[in-house]
Amino acid sequence: xxxxxxxxxxxxxxxxxxxxxxxxxxxxxxxxxxxxxxxxxxxxxxxxxxxxxxxxxxxxxxxxxxxxxxxxxxxxxxxxxxxxxxxxxxxxxxxxxxxxxxxxxxxxxxxxxxxxxxxxxxxxxxxxxxxxxxxxxxxxxxxxxxxxxxxxxxxxxxxxxxxxxxxxxxxxxxxxxxxxxxxxxxxxxxx
Numbered sequence: 001x002x003x004x005x006x007x008x009x010x011x012x013x014x015x016x017x018x019x020x021x022x023x024x025x026x027x028x029x030x031x032x033x034x035x036x037x038x039x040x041x042x043x044x045x046x047x048x049x050x051x052x053x054x055x056x057x058x059x060x061x062x063x064x065x066x067x068x069x070x071x072x073x074x075x076x077x078x079x080x081x082x083x084x085x086x087x088x089x090x091x092x093x094x095x096x097x098x099x100x101x102x103x104x105x106x107x108x109x110x111x112x113x114x115x116x117x118x119x120x121x122x123x124x125x126x127x128x129x130x131x132x133x134x135x136x137x138x139x140x141x142x143x144x145x146x147x148x149x150x151x152x153x154x155x156x157x158x159x160x161x162x163x164x165x166x167x168x169x170x171x172x173x174x175x176x177x178x179x180x181x182x183x184x185x186x187x188x189x190x191x
Contacts, residue, residue, distance in 0.1 A: 048111040048132070056106055058083045059097025059148055060139075061126065064110070074126040076115050077165050078139040079151035081179060093179035097147040100178075104141065105133055117157035130161065137161070143168040146178020 051064035051073070059080025063070050081091035083098050112129035114120050122128050131138040142148035143165055150165035152158065173180045 048113050050109050050111050052109050053105045053107065056098055056102040058094060059101050059142060062101065062105060064112075066127075072124075072126045073112065073131075074122050074124075074128050075139050075142070075148075076118060076128040076130050077150065077152060077159055077161055078142055078148040080142065080148040081183070092183035093147070096178065096182075097142070100145060100147040101138075101142060105131070105138060108133060110138065115159045115161070118152070118159055140164060140168055144172055144177070146172040146176075146180045149179075 049066070051066055053062050053064050054070060055063040057063065057072060060075045060078050061072055062075075064073050066073075080097035080101070081094040082088070083094040084090040111132040112127070113132070114129060119128055139148070140161070143150060150162065150169045152162060172178065
């Protein structure tokens with residue numbers, strides 16, 4: 001086992017352990033305000049930009065300060081169950097996913113990178129970025145903990161991390177981690 005693999009497994013185990021109390025914490029979680037202002041990074045694909053995380057919106061979206069402005073960032077390569085938005089109900093595992101991401105990156109500096117050949121902005125105007133916390137791939141850790149699933153738009157090229165993400169999801173499903181233990185296909189909605 002490589003040093004990196006061991007680190008990712010430890011990170012996933014810590015994330016999974018922290019998520020066990022997510023249901024209790026979900027009632028006290030606060031949501032973030034939505035704005036229409038977006039500023040995308042001018043960094044080329046693969047070049048990291050460090051940002052400070054100010055809030056988590058759900059299990060695959062967070063707010064960070066970029067170029068002096070707060071904006072929403074969508075984690076590239078994953079899809080987490082939705083939290084409640086207005087009159088739209090929460091999908092099974094939505095609050096647990098938000099809590100897991102919150103515990104991992106809130107009030108921390110992370111590195112954002114684009115994926116070669118991938119869209120850089122989603123349909124809602126949010127920048128799409130891979131997220132690294134030190135040597136930890138945040139998207140991969142969320143999948144390993146069963147708090148998100150692998151996802152890339154059908155129109156986008158298959159990303160270099162896709163095979164790792166798919167393999168991690170299969171393991172999380174086999175071991176019934178996170179949403180794979182608590183949610184049925186009917187409850188998962190878009191999952």
